[in-house]
Structures are given as structure tokens and as C-alpha cells.
Amino acid sequence: MTETVLEPVRKTSAEPALSVRDLSVSFHSDTRTVHAVDGVSYDVAPGEVLAVVGESGCGKSVTSMAAMGLLPPTARIGGSIRLGGRELVGAPEKELQKVRGKDIAMIFQEPMTSLNPVLTIGRQIGEVLRRHQGLSRKDAKARAVELLELVGIPAPARRIDEYPHQLSGGMRQRVMIAIAVACDPAVLIADEPTTALDVTVQAGILEVLQSLRERLGTAIVLVTHDLGVVADAADRVLVMYAGRAVEQAPVHDLFATGRHPYTRGLLGAVLRPGGEGKRRLPEIPGLVPSLDSQPDACTFAPRCSRADDTCTGSRPGLRAVEREAGADASHRAACWHPYAETQADADSGTGSGTDTDTGTGPGTSAAAQEAGK
Known part of the structure; x- marks a missing residue:
């Protein structure tokens, strides 16, 4: 049996960095089938920010996880997801592992549960660098310091030896961003990157994302329910x-x-x-309808x-x-x-x-x- 080999990403303005066509995702169990995503299509150009908004349970995060190839075995995926012109739907897991973190990366919704609590910050960032760029342990540590500085974490040389519980929520979110952009991905999916953060930290996170797209030309899919964030950061x-x-x-x-x-x-x-204080x-x-059928x-x-x-x-x-x-x-x-x-x-x-x-x-x-x- 011949495995499908994914070609290297080519960053070019002639084609979308990420193209989703007629995407459908359903989850099957012994008792029911849930149709979480039904016929969604969109494109994201290099250097563009696309915001995906809607109520909880509308399929925003499932759409993003499908693009990353991170859905469980019970999921059935239809349609097409093309990264720089290459098809990801149906690609072997071995090839998807080469793409994730390198060509397409994700900032997960909750940094406290996404970061490994028993590994230092430096080791978690270094793992991505060693896996995809082949850096030595020493070079990966040096690069990790640079990345922490890039995302605005003070005293980065000290922070890389600390554990997630020693950092604030805003700092943990910045660490997640550092891991996601470590290999300069063509596409960055940010799933609720400012949830539960105060407005000052939120503004800092958005500033980091803005600088990344300007510096690297990264296409960003911003999943959020905060319309203020959408107005401030998104293009479409x-x-x-x-x-x-x-x-x-x-x-x-x-x-x-x-x-x-x-x-x-x-x-x-x-x-x-400044609105009317008494206006409801x-x-x-x-209510949002059941997704057992579309x-x-x-x-x-x-x-x-x-x-x-x-x-x-x-x-x-x-x-x-x-x-x-x-x-x-x-x-x-x-x-x-x-x-x-x-x-x-x-x-x-x-x-x-x-x-x-x-x-x-x-x-x-x-x-x-x-x-x-």
C-alpha cells in the first residue's frame, strides 16, 4: 500500500494558505449521530485574519480541529481541507504529524490544560524545535528564549526553567503562542486565545498575533465569541x-x-x-437546535x-x-x-x-x- 506523501508548503499569494470546501464532520456512537459541521467553506489568504464566530456548540472548534487532524476516531470527515494546495483530509497520520506544528499550528483554548504540568516551559517549546527543525538541545533552548522574548514574556532566560503553574494565565497563553509559532507556520489557528483574560492581557495577546502576521505573513483563523476582539483584529x-x-x-x-x-x-x-443603563x-x-440531524x-x-x-x-x-x-x-x-x-x-x-x-x-x-x- 502506497502512502500519501504531503509536499512542502509554498507560501504564495497566488493561492489561499488554507482552503476549506464543503467540510462536514459527524460523530457516531451506538445510540446517536451528531452532525457537528455541515457544508462549511472558507479561504484564508497569507497575512489575513479570518474570525470565526458564533454561540457555543455551533461548530467553531470542531472545524478547527478537523483542519489540524486532531478529531477522535469516532469522527467522520467529508469535504476538502487544502493547506497551501495540498489535501489534508484522508492523509495518513504519519504525514499529518510532519505538518502539525510546522506548516499549520494551533493555539488551544485553555493553556493550563494544554501545557504539560510536569515539563518545564523550555522543554515544551524545545520539543517542537527538535522535532521539526532538528535542533540540538542547546540550540533549542536558545531558540526558546528568543521565542519567549518575541511573545513579550519578561526575563525569558529564567522562565524557560519554570513550570506552567508558576506563570500567570496571560503568560501561559503567550507560551502557547510561542510553541505555535516556533517553526513559522503558514497557518495559525487561534481557538479562543483571549478567553478569561483581563483586557490589558487581551490587548497584549492580540498585539502579538498582529505582529506575527506582519512579520511572517501568517494566515490566522481566529475562533472567538468576543465581537470586540473581532472588530479589533479580523479582516473578514x-x-x-x-x-x-x-x-x-x-x-x-x-x-x-x-x-x-x-x-x-x-x-x-x-x-x-455609555448606553442606556436601564435598557434591557x-x-x-x-435555543440552539439539536445536531442529531441537519x-x-x-x-x-x-x-x-x-x-x-x-x-x-x-x-x-x-x-x-x-x-x-x-x-x-x-x-x-x-x-x-x-x-x-x-x-x-x-x-x-x-x-x-x-x-x-x-x-x-x-x-x-x-x-x-x-x-x-
């Missing part, structure tokens, strides 16, 4: 709901004129500094006041919100009845809380205003 946004992509747009377009009712619900539920934050009614219909329809028989009877495709834009439109939504660019949003049932699509209503978030600067 992919909104997911119940395992499907429901809207994709440049960050400014999404915040200024989000078209899908779910997107507008997310934007309306963001706290706004709008919320999206209902209906041939709009999965958001049960929670959407704009839904009609068309929404409950057929599945909308991700299409251009402006008819004249064509198939290559940058702003697309999977909705039979998307909001118009200047349509007044008098329908409070969507939970968007905005008065107009121009982002000037009482529910407009500070994140949206920041994105428009």
Missing part, C-alpha cells in the same frame, strides 16, 4: 450557527450592515459603553421572526446579499429573507436591537463603531 468574519456558515463578510461590512437575522442578534446583544439587552429567543431547511428558522414556509421547507445557500455582486461576492449570507442594507429593523423579535442597518441604532455595539473607524 465567518458566522456559524448549528454547524453551518450563515454569513461571511469583510469585518466592516458585517458590523455596519449584517444581513442575516442571527448575525444581527449577536451584534445587538453586545454591551455598549435584547436576546435571541429559543434538516433541509434553515436551522435558524425556529428562532427567527422573519421565517416563513420557504425557510422551513428548503435550505438557503450562502449567496451574495447584493444580486449584482456575483458568485465571488465578499459579503454573502445563507438566508431567504436577508435584511436590506438600509432597511429599518423594526422587528424586535430578531434580537438585533438596532434601528437601521447603518449601525446608528440604540443597539449598535461599541465594537461595531470601532470597526468603522
